[in-house]
Amino acid sequence: MGAVAINDVKKQTIIRRKVIQWFEDHGRSFAWRNTTNPYHILIAEMLLRRTTATAVSKVYNSFLSQFNNPTRLAQTRESTIAHVISSLGLQSVRARQLKKTASIICKSYSGKVPISYAELISLPGVGVYIASAVRNFAFGESIPLVDGNVVYFISRVFGIKYRGPTDSDARDFMTHFGGEEQNAKLYWGIIDLVATVCFRRNSRCHICPLSELCTSSKTGDRINEDT
Ligand code: SF4
Structure with missing residues (x-):
């Protein structure tokens, strides 16, 4: 422009x-709009890809109650994760990316969602929009x-x-x-x-x-x- x-x-x-x-x-x-918890926002944005907010709202609280931190998510079988989010579609792909991302967060970032753009965008399933959304909504970056x-x-x-x-x-x-x-x-x-x-x-x-x-x-x- x-x-x-x-x-x-x-x-x-x-x-x-x-x-x-x-x-x-x-x-x-929506629950993910009432928090600045980076893990909760990252999960919401990953689930929101290629589906509606209304659909995500039906599984979001259940997901976070079962996998309330990256360690728990990383330790869970992909098939179990996929079952929880099956109503969203693409559940196998989503589950694989969620588990991999949680594992990397645990191994490389001491269980905390990284703040830098380069680190965020290197996570599986995280593209430009999700990385930017996490930085804006969770870390308050303009x-x-x-x-x-x-x-x-x-x-x-x-x-x-x-x-x-x-x-x-x-x-x-x-x-x-x-x-x-x-x-x-x-x-x-x-x-x-x-x-x-x-x-x-x-x-x-x-x-x-x-x-x-x-x-x-x-x-x-x-x-x-x-x-
Ligand atoms: S509904 Fe859409 S097209 Fe109509 S005034 Fe609003 S933004 Fe414009």
């Missing part, structure tokens, strides 16, 4: 505040997050099309849009708006806090919707 015009900065600030306010009033409550929801949200609200979550321009955009704070509530608000209001078909623009500002609402354009 090129230089951000003054008007764009103002618009971005207004939209950012509206999303955060909407989240505070209407956002969904860093942007970009996933399919975010790219979709940008396309709808700002009319900007990015190639996908790995597009560095999308990350640059969120660096500006998220502001210095990169507030977790902004990201949870985006996730919840996409999940409950801004549907791909029949968006509920009439109840959306961004209806006056949203490019897609004004033009009816629907771009980049396969990301």
